[in-house]
Amino acid sequence: MPENLTAPLVVSFPFTRSLGPVQSAFLTGLRERTVLGVRTRDGRVLVPPVEYDPVTAEEIRDLVEVATTGKVTTWAWNGSPRPRQPLPHPFAWALVRLDGADTALLHALDADGPQAVRTGMRVRIRWAARREGAITDIACFEPCATAAAGHARAHSGEFPEPVTGITAPARLDYTYTPGRAQSRHLNALARHRTLGERCPSCRKVCVPPRGACPTCGVATTEQVEVGPRGTVTTFCVVNIKAKDAHIDVPYVYAHIALDGADLALHGRIAGIPCDQVRMGLRVEPVWKEGDRYPDHYRPTGEPDAAYDTYKESP
Incomplete structure (x- = not known):
């Protein structure tokens, strides 16, 4: 269960x-x-x-x-x-x-x-x-x-x-309860796996899953394991330290298209100077003990992905 x-x-x-x-x-x-x-x-x-x-x-x-x-x-x-x-x-x-x-x-x-x-x-x-x-x-x-x-x-x-x-x-204080799709996704992350869901209409794989395709609006139930590696599709350098954040500035936040996914997710890039982060950079997740989600992504050492392989990733 x-x-x-x-x-x-x-x-x-x-x-x-x-x-x-x-x-x-x-x-x-x-x-x-x-x-x-x-x-x-x-x-x-x-x-x-x-x-x-x-x-x-x-x-x-x-x-x-x-x-x-x-x-x-x-x-x-x-x-x-x-x-x-x-x-x-x-x-x-x-x-x-x-x-x-x-x-x-x-x-x-x-x-x-x-x-x-x-x-x-x-x-x-x-x-x-x-x-x-x-x-x-x-x-x-x-x-x-x-x-x-x-x-x-x-x-x-x-x-x-x-x-x-x-x-x-x-x-605003509130208690968040994820739905079916997000619960599956979060429970899989706790086991260092990333699950998306495939749209039965356009066949795109959405990560994280929303329970419905954001393009077609069709309900999604087919689970697809993606990643763990992926490609940086775009990024920004953050120079302002957020309140109560334990991350030194500057740091990089990026859209990462995981292998097998059609929609990019957010992730922090570390293990590389900010000025060396680039579109097409191949990255992999780094997990800290007890965390339900990757702490950050680091370069894999692979050659950069060709632009045509990720240019359609939102």
Whole structure:
């Protein structure tokens, strides 16, 4: 029986962007415990603010300060918070229309349980102890005993040292489960064998297999062992070290058409200076103990393959 495979995967990167005058004023205001919106030509106050009217597409710059209290317009209970969410314990995600605003702001609402939350309830901002000009300067919303409403007023938008840019960490954690074709392929790699699948229509052998021919869209089931040697069809030299990578730069990543395969796969080339890697170079896999896949490919010492033998390999 083939092994059922799963793997935890994380996609993580920092997203850095500069801010225009409206977003800069909004985040600078949060740092100063002030909430700013923008007023449209028809008098609506938008919070969070935008730089262009979503109805007319007109540019809008008329900043308006709104209250730090408001009411819940809708909500959903989050009984199992994930890492890096606003609160470590169960809370509600709520849309809150602040007093003086005509649109609602999405944020966390700290409440004792779903029975303590209702549409129309009064809430107020709980500010973060340390503020730096980000939406997280609002730690969350919390129930508010008073029913008093704030009033919008014009605001100059002038603060010392305005926030001009933000870096937002983006992260996605998920568990990957390969399908039938990829599971066969990965289980074979653990035995230092490479399996592809042949299309019953065009007869091309796809490695790694996808369960369907990428050219014809026809389901594939016929297994074909390929390689282990192959030919470099194209390559690039990597000069930037990836975060947490244990590979010294520069290094070469290549498309490698394994013998018997019609589609090239990716692989790192080592055992040769970067400036000696070339199209047509014959290579073979190098395995490290315990690895499910080749650590890298190295030159075999064979003569280079003729261009006509690999020019059709994608």
